[in-house]
Amino acid sequence: MSERWARAMLTAYRFAGAAAYPFVGGYIAWRTTRGKEERSRRRERYGFAVVKRPPGPLVWIHAASVGESYAVIPLVRRISGFDINVVFTTGTVTSAQIVQSRFDERVLHQYVPLDLKPAVSRFLDHWKPDLAIIAESEIWPMTILELGARRVPQVLVNGRLSDRSFEAWTKRAFLAEALFENLSHVVAQSEIDGERFRQLGARPVTVSGNLKVDTDPPAVNERELRLLRSQIGRRPTWAAISTHDGEEAIAIEVHRLLKRRYPDLLTIIVPRHPERTEGLLGAFSAAGLMVARHSLGEPVEPEVDILIGDTIGDMGLYLRVTEIAFVGRSLTAEGGQNPLEPAILETAILAGRNVQNFRDSYERLIERGGARLVADRDMLAGAVNFLLANEDKRHEMIAAALATVNEMRGALPATLKALEPYINPLIVKARLDEGARR
Template sequence: MSERWARALLRGYRLAGAAAYPFVGGYVTWRSSRGKEDRARRRERYGVASRERPSGPLIWAHAASVGETIAVIPLIESILSYGVNIVLTTGTVTSAQVVQDRLGDRVIHQYVPLDLKPAISKFLDHWRPDLAIIAESEIWPMTLLELGARRVPQVLVNGRLSDRSFKSWKKRPFVAEALFENLAHVVAQSDVDGERFHTLGARPVSVSGNLKVDTNPPPVDEKALDTLRKQIGTRPTWAAISTHEGEEDIAAEVHAMVRNRRKGLLTIIVPRHPERGDALEAMITGKGLTVARRSRRDRIDADTDILMGDTIGEMGLYLRLTEIAFVGRSMTGQGGQNPLEPAMLDTAVLSGRNVQNFRESYQRLIDSGGAKIVRDREMLAGAVNFLLANDAARYAMIAAGSATVQDMRGALARTLKALEPFIQPLIVQARLNGSGRR
């Protein structure tokens, strides 16, 4: 595909998006009916602002979902300390709740507009950002092109490209270059990610490490933690967290296999998508197991087999109830989930083999002894049983994971240094105009 055809394809994408814009209302309404959109704020998805733009310089920061949002919060807090206003967009209801809980009214939160020219244009006409900071892998063609046309600097932070995404972009090198040339700087998570962005045409590229390492451990409601600990008592526990379809079934079967050896075993299952709670409860009880659901505030009794963590924003609670955690989307799913949170919270990490999206983090943890890869449910059951029975081995994994996380820190400072040429003029402007954040 030539450069001319690539640009023609992007023009076609722009026109198709403009043509589709009048008809997207039904799609957003359908998502609202399933709890995937905030019904009261769905106009924000069309680029219609629900807040006034503050005076002075303003940065648009975007993080797609919960993981990306948590990763950039320390970065956003650092920028806020300079007195510059930020409008932070996210794409999910759960990530919006994280913003409210962690940042409150210190930022202006909006749902990210759909990647259609009319929506993006409305958003940009209203907010007129002086800088755009995009987290991880949110490459939306129309957004990049419209920001580029307005000469708004765009910086991708904590950037990563999965194996699948990189392979897809490599098939369309001229399209990739036409998009990535709009990025003023890419701050990549790893050397591999940095090389991939460079190959696809991004300039300049630097490597910071993973911002997720520089976040604080997930918070916890101490009262709720104390209540659950009293109910659990001295029972042995392990957790399967961020599980995807099929992995809850595996966790339930592992529980049945291990409880014969570990009397009183309690298994904590935290599905990635809590709305699947009813179906999962039916599946688990169908195996003859007793379930207590956190969403119902069920009491954990002596005969409770499974605590289902079907709530949002309580990962810090579930991880503090155990010292062993299997991290999902890695056995039946693809790509893996972030292993750093359990490592931060003194937990031995187990995972399936499909961890491409977190390759470097897992490699560091595996090399240090802080994480182990398991092949299937039998191997997972064996690992859980072994770690429950061997305190020394479990404590060694926990210590190794904690030390590895500590060694990986520093991404926040390196990212702020990369952003300094873009942010410093805005700080000066805010101070001269007396229009800093308020």
């Protein structure tokens, strides 16, 4: 009975999507006006490609946004290094810029098609992938079903299921099983994630660790870094990064509390979504704080209180000029943001208690002494004050965080091993095709 319900729901989803397809233009147009779509590339969201499919085997790799894109970049490099073509899809403008800046013509970027049958079918008809690799938790029913109908192997890598997602899927376990049975393999981030996928019907499931640990430190413009360091000098600094609504206000209050003890304190605030910066300026002004915006090239003069990191792809710059980082989406929002990047870049890590999406990473960091959780503004202010005042303790946290990251490495080779049954035949095919062309 449950199986019939699942198939009925998926059939209804298919027909609903087909019926909605002619009307999604307005939605895409609205996203374009807000800078969430590239006007010149909107047709890619409907499955239209403007470049030809290259000859030979091809792997489709999908990563939703910036974090997922960074995580799979080393994996993409290894696969393309086998002379296998890759079409790399993302869903955001920012992640598209990151992908295009890091690969040559063997890796082709496209925006992911809408999860509607006409768009997905058109995309698959053009690219004809031999393998589909999906990053983290991108479960799109129509895409999974269409790939399954074409017998294209689908592998979920760096897979994770948040508490909320797992609860939602558990309530619809029959639907989850109908979808997950199409996955050829799930490579999960942690044992908890792996067990959750198994409970929802995925087979086989292996655990690799987090691919984000095996990424290189984010690149930085050395000239910009030298300039920023010279402007900051020996001022005490701390950073609130990947902040969400409400956390910037907390950072302002922490700054005002600490400035009584550290008159030349510089606070670096990096909103998760830089487009929110304009709306935040009023709060800084009302608090009587002097602000410098990195996007405008405004210098960090001695009277500047707040440096706003309102640019994309510069987290490596902001984290290299401080030794203390509060990681957002953890006090006023739920789920948390990735603490591994600040650990790699040698900062002592603070966060709120709502870090469920990165539970495994935080547990390891806290156990080793590389991270500390805070409950509210006052605890955050106290923790920053303690770390500013105690250099030895600060450096102990930094060393512990870095050691934890080094212990967690190994996800990339584990993922590649899990992918061998799907990649090796494509390597052989690529070599045969190359020999035939000579």
